[in-house]
Amino acid sequence: MKLDEWNALDAADAERELLQVCASRRWAREVASSRPHPDVASLQATAEVALTDADLDEAMAGHPRIGDRAAAGASRREQSGVAGADADVLTALADGNRAYEERFGHVYLVCATGRSAQELLEILRVRLGNDPATERAVALAELAAINRLRLARLVERNS
Template identity: 85%
Template structure:
């Protein structure tokens, strides 16, 4: 699909496409309502400013754990750097995920694209030292980065 085709969709269809990017209905509705966009960068900017702290919990519920072998769709593609990791790194990642979830009450959200399992583990361990407010701000920034990448992939021919 091109950006022009997405701009021409009815509101419900545009929202459905955006829900593949981020599982937050309010966000998808507001971003779809901001059409038309002249370019992908404009859409990405609107997607970022429309994302609020209130959206974070709902968005995280739509993301699998880093290293989850059952992750599908965009998450599986984004986590491909984890696929070839050795068993020790995967076990450490699973342990760190559990510690993170106990500390913060939600999944570890990170823009995994282009990162190895060891990098993701190191980032997770570092973020365990954050206080809850700092970590929430970091997670929201990571969600915005994930959304930017997913929007670019929606319009790969336009973003190239």
């Protein structure tokens, strides 16, 4: 869909499209209500400002684990760098995901686009050393990066 088509959707349809980008209902409502946008950059900037710590838990619930073979849609495409990883790296990612979830109480959220399984594993290991407040801020920044990419794909499909 093109940006002008998304701008013209009714509020419920615009929110439904945004929920495919980010699972936070509050965020989707706020971004949908900000229309129209003159360009993708405006949409992305508004979406980033609209994203708050209050959205993080609901948004993370909509993300599969890194390396999860059941990942679908955008997550599968974003994690394509994991697809060809060897068994040792996949096992280490699975173990790291478990350790991360035990430490922080939520999935390891990272903008995986363009990153290999080994890179994602190294980032995970570093982030395990963060204190909870720092890690929450990092996860929010990663979510914003994911949203930017997904918003661009949303309004540039078939353009």
